[in-house]
Amino acid sequence: MDNKHKRSNHSLVATITLFIVSCFVLLLLKELTLQSVMMLALVPGGFYFLSTFIPQKFSVDGLLLTLVNFLCCIGIIVLYRMNPQYGVNQAINFLAGFLAMILCMLGIRYIEAFKLFRIPFTMACIAVMLAPVLIGKEIHGAKAWLTLGRFSVQPSELVKVGLVLVNGYLLSKRKLLVSITFSAIMLLLLLLQKDMGTALLYYAVALMMMYVSTGSLSFFLAGVVGATGTVVVGYQLLKRIGFAHLSRRVTAWLSPWHTYQDEGYQTVQSLLAIVNGGLFGLGLGAGNASNIPVREADSIFPFMVNEFGMIFGVCLILIYTVIFVRGIGIALRARQKFFSLIALGCSVFIGFQVFVIIGGNINLIPITGVTLPFISYGGTSLLSSLCIVGVLQGVEWVNRTQMALDARMAYCRED
Amino acid sequence: MKRLRQTIRKVVLMIVGLLLLLIVFGAVSVTTQGNRWFSSAANTYLRDRKTAAIPGSILDRRGVVLASTDDEGRRTYHPDEKVRKACVHVVGDRENNVGFGAESFMANYLYGFNTPYIRQVVAMLRGEKLLGNHVMLSIDGEVSAKIANVFPQGKKGAVVVMNYQTGEIIALLSFPNFDPDNITYTIKNDPARPFWNNATRWLSAPGSTFKVVTLASTLRNMKGCQERLFKCTGVIDFKSNQMRDANQVVHGVITLRDAFKESCNVTFGNLALELGDRKLKRTAKAFGIGDHFLFSDLVVENSSYPKNARTNKQLAWTGVGQDALALTPMHMCMIASAVANDGVMMEPKLLLKAVDENGKVRADLEPHTVKKPLSKEEADIISDFMREAILSGTGMKANVPGQRICGKTGSAQVDGQAETNAWFIGFIDEESIPYAICVAVMDVGGGGLVAAPVAGEIFKILFDFQ
Numbered sequence: 001m002d003n004k005h006k007r008s009n010h011s012l013v014a015t016i017t018l019f020i021v022s023c024f025v026l027l028l029l030k031e032l033t034l035q036s037v038m039m040l041a042l043v044p045g046g047f048y049f050l051s052t053f054i055p056q057k058f059s060v061d062g063l064l065l066t067l068v069n070f071l072c073c074i075g076i077i078v079l080y081r082m083n084p085q086y087g088v089n090q091a092i093n094f095l096a097g098f099l100a101m102i103l104c105m106l107g108i109r110y111i112e113a114f115k116l117f118r119i120p121f122t123m124a125c126i127a128v129m130l131a132p133v134l135i136g137k138e139i140h141g142a143k144a145w146l147t148l149g150r151f152s153v154q155p156s157e158l159v160k161v162g163l164v165l166v167n168g169y170l171l172s173k174r175k176l177l178v179s180i181t182f183s184a185i186m187l188l189l190l191l192l193q194k195d196m197g198t199a200l201l202y203y204a205v206a207l208m209m210m211y212v213s214t215g216s217l218s219f220f221l222a223g224v225v226g227a228t229g230t231v232v233v234g235y236q237l238l239k240r241i242g243f244a245h246l247s248r249r250v251t252a253w254l255s256p257w258h259t260y261q262d263e264g265y266q267t268v269q270s271l272l273a274i275v276n277g278g279l280f281g282l283g284l285g286a287g288n289a290s291n292i293p294v295r296e297a298d299s300i301f302p303f304m305v306n307e308f309g310m311i312f313g314v315c316l317i318l319i320y321t322v323i324f325v326r327g328i329g330i331a332l333r334a335r336q337k338f339f340s341l342i343a344l345g346c347s348v349f350i351g352f353q354v355f356v357i358i359g360g361n362i363n364l365i366p367i368t369g370v371t372l373p374f375i376s377y378g379g380t381s382l383l384s385s386l387c388i389v390g391v392l393q394g395v396e397w398v399n400r401t402q403m404a405l406d407a408r409m410a411y412c413r414e415d
Numbered sequence: 416m417k418r419l420r421q422t423i424r425k426v427v428l429m430i431v432g433l434l435l436l437l438i439v440f441g442a443v444s445v446t447t448q449g450n451r452w453f454s455s456a457a458n459t460y461l462r463d464r465k466t467a468a469i470p471g472s473i474l475d476r477r478g479v480v481l482a483s484t485d486d487e488g489r490r491t492y493h494p495d496e497k498v499r500k501a502c503v504h505v506v507g508d509r510e511n512n513v514g515f516g517a518e519s520f521m522a523n524y525l526y527g528f529n530t531p532y533i534r535q536v537v538a539m540l541r542g543e544k545l546l547g548n549h550v551m552l553s554i555d556g557e558v559s560a561k562i563a564n565v566f567p568q569g570k571k572g573a574v575v576v577m578n579y580q581t582g583e584i585i586a587l588l589s590f591p592n593f594d595p596d597n598i599t600y601t602i603k604n605d606p607a608r609p610f611w612n613n614a615t616r617w618l619s620a621p622g623s624t625f626k627v628v629t630l631a632s633t634l635r636n637m638k639g640c641q642e643r644l645f646k647c648t649g650v651i652d653f654k655s656n657q658m659r660d661a662n663q664v665v666h667g668v669i670t671l672r673d674a675f676k677e678s679c680n681v682t683f684g685n686l687a688l689e690l691g692d693r694k695l696k697r698t699a700k701a702f703g704i705g706d707h708f709l710f711s712d713l714v715v716e717n718s719s720y721p722k723n724a725r726t727n728k729q730l731a732w733t734g735v736g737q738d739a740l741a742l743t744p745m746h747m748c749m750i751a752s753a754v755a756n757d758g759v760m761m762e763p764k765l766l767l768k769a770v771d772e773n774g775k776v777r778a779d780l781e782p783h784t785v786k787k788p789l790s791k792e793e794a795d796i797i798s799d800f801m802r803e804a805i806l807s808g809t810g811m812k813a814n815v816p817g818q819r820i821c822g823k824t825g826s827a828q829v830d831g832q833a834e835t836n837a838w839f840i841g842f843i844d845e846e847s848i849p850y851a852i853c854v855a856v857m858d859v860g861g862g863g864l865v866a867a868p869v870a871g872e873i874f875k876i877l878f879d880f881q
Contacts, residue, residue: 003613103694212419212422212423213419257455269457270455272453272457274445274454275452276458288460310445313441314441314442321435322432324427324434327428328426332420332424337416340419347430348426352433355433355437359433359440362440362441364436364437364440
């Protein structure tokens with residue numbers, strides 16, 4: 001049975017490889033350079049290698065890994081089409097992120113060490129989050145960036161895994177209050193960075209982890225109602241004391257078409273990109289979504305729908321759903337509360353982040369500066385998303401090791 | 416651990432639900448509003464596309480060409496300036512100055528976006544230009560021009576004529592209008608906003624024409640109201656202001672029928688107070704006030720009923736069509752058409768058909784019911800009252816001898832205007848000439864004096880064309 005499973009996965013990998021090859025051939029026809037030839041050779045090859053080799057070496061979820069690699073490669077393709085330099089950079093980011101993913105996997109496999117470093121680790125998380133508040137740089141209205149020489153880093157992305165690990169550890173030890181305090185500090189620091197989208201994400205993940213560990217629905221509902229109330233009251237207050245970019249975003253959300261030249265510009269351009277693309281899209285390289293602001297990061301989804309079509313957009317959301325459900329499957333198979341909780345936190349991070357950003361793109365909720373996991377341009381974002389997958393795969397590795405052990409013991413008993 | 420897993424399953428439902436919500440929300444908004452987005456002025460892509468396709472012609476219901484593309488690719492409009500001006504808000508213009516004219520709102524057909532994908536690709540590869548569909552509209556260019564002729568010169572306002580059985584719009588005019596072949600700097604900067612379509616996008620209090628809705632609510636909620644005698648003392652006194660009848664008339668003891676035909680404010684103000692805000696609002700809602708209009712062929716602003724928690728004064732004024740009521744002339748025409756059509760309100764339609772270059776019909780008119788605000792009995796009573804208003808009431812000037820015309824006048828007071836806005840809604844109660852009309856003229860005086868005579872002339876034009 002296991003063998004059969006592997007073979008079906010193999011045909012998926014082959015199909016995706018073909019897709020990536022044809023995309024790069026198309027891009028190559030548009031502009032024949034040495035760079036595009038190299039990309040044509042390296043990206044599909046790299047995808048094929050990483051999606052088949054890693055599941056052989058490590059006992060991890062092959063489908064999850066394949067889909068994640070697929071999304072990353074789509075990101076590289078789309079970014080390469082926008083600006084070849086972005087594509088090359090993103091490919092390098094992907095490689096670095098993949099290494100980080102393997103490190104995270106190993107880290108989870110040998111997690112015992114973490115318990116020794118838990119207090120310094122927690123402190124480090126807080127320190128890293130505090131840094132942009134003190135010495136940060138403001139981009140798109142949020143003060144969430146640190147510049148180190150040539151590089152810009154978004155600490156809130158890096159700390160995602162930290163939030164999951166620390167909360168998972170505390171909650172598995174039934175230290176709910178400490179966990180709430182830690183999450184509240186994180187949230188406060190994010191609010192000081194004026195990064196609403198990420199704050200919402202952190203809140204949702206922490207709340208879900210606490211809900212699962214306590215099993216109390218009233219706790220969860222109180223959390224949802226409390227957050228909604230805080231947002232409504234806070235919005236009225238903050239509007240008066242200098243969160244101008246926040247209130248602009250709400251205006252843009254409620255009536256984008258009345259303000260399509262200023263506040264609503266991003267939303268309107270996103271919606272236009274989607275309807276102009278139609279069901280089947282205008283074709284890779286033939287799109288007309290060049291007006292969308294931050295199309296390489298926040299608005300990459302409408303840009304892709306414009307070129308690949310709405311059906312592709314729906315498929316993309318479904319792929320994310322599958323990734324989320326696979327992650328939850330890992331959480332359900334885990335034997336210890338700690339592993340189950342961190343796998344859950346990681347899955348929710350991916351699933352909810354997709355909701356927040358695509359929901360913003362299609363004007364279901366106000367637009368925030370959250371990235372689309374695995375696809376958006378940006379080293380930190382890709383790195384953190386891949387680390388999250390690394391944690392998931394690490395838990396799966398532990399699960400499979402334990403299951404193999406059980407099977408061997410059952411075999412011995414029968415003997 | 417078992418409990419933990421159960422809770423995890425609930426989390427799965429929530430997050431998967433949110434992700435599926437994205438798909439559902441996206442699909443619903445694209446299907447209901449996609450065409451509005453696509454054809455909006457914000458879409459610069461549309462302009463690019465105009466170079467890649469040869470747009471089809473726009474015809475009126477008789478097949479007269481209102482807009483077409485000549486051999487050099489230039490867009491030309493009807494040769495007669497009067498017809499051009501009368502149809503401009505429906506047809507649109509080259510530069511998309513009119514927000515949602517057919518030139519942009521029907522771009523899907525005109526620019527061949529509905530051409531099968533394969534053919535689009537083939538045309539692109541061959542380097543040929545796509546041929547768009549020809550679009551036949553339900554309006555009548557000649558009738559429109561004649562209507563423009565009888566509208567008070569130099570005044571702002573709107574006229575809508577629609578077939579109440581099918582919803583086809585025969586004429587839709589907004590004043591001031593402009594000539595699409597001669598758009599000057601003065602027109603672009605005119606404070607009267609000639610580009611703005613007053614028929615579909617001007618929201619205002621409709622004055623006494625709204626009494627049709629108050630009457631409908633009374634018939635529905637008050638038993639024996641037709642036999643009852645009302646007392647008009649000439650005034651309802653509120654602390655801050657007084658509601659009086661036009662020309663300080665005191666009607667004394669009066670039936671509902673006479674109160675309607677004389678347009679007695681005091682009786683209808685008292686009726687609104689007796690009905691209460693909730694019932695009046697429910698009837699208004701049944702007529703589509705407060706609904707989100709998403710018609711397939713044209714963009715109409717949403718009408719609104721004033722917000723809750725109101726004083727008696729505001730409620731009484733709402734009953735006579737004042738206060739914060741906001742309706743478009745298009746919507747008032749739809750209300751008249753619902754009365755005419757036995758209580759069934761049809762969706763206004765502009766597109767009769769779209770035909771591709773091979774003569775194949777790509778889209779056809781399909782009459783569609785929006786709402787059913789009235790029962791047949793209620794509609795008959797209201798028609799009868801409206802007939803009375805034409806024969807011996809405020810709407811006498813709209814009468815055309817020998818024809819069954821029904822109508823209601825309105826004079827809406829608006830802050831900051833010297834004169835009232837003159838309104839008239841009505842219809843021809845005849846199966847073979849099924850037209851409902853709405854006339855609105857801004858800042859000119861009473862509905863009976865200004866709008867009703869215009870309506871009479873329009874009715875004559877409509878008879879002549881049958």
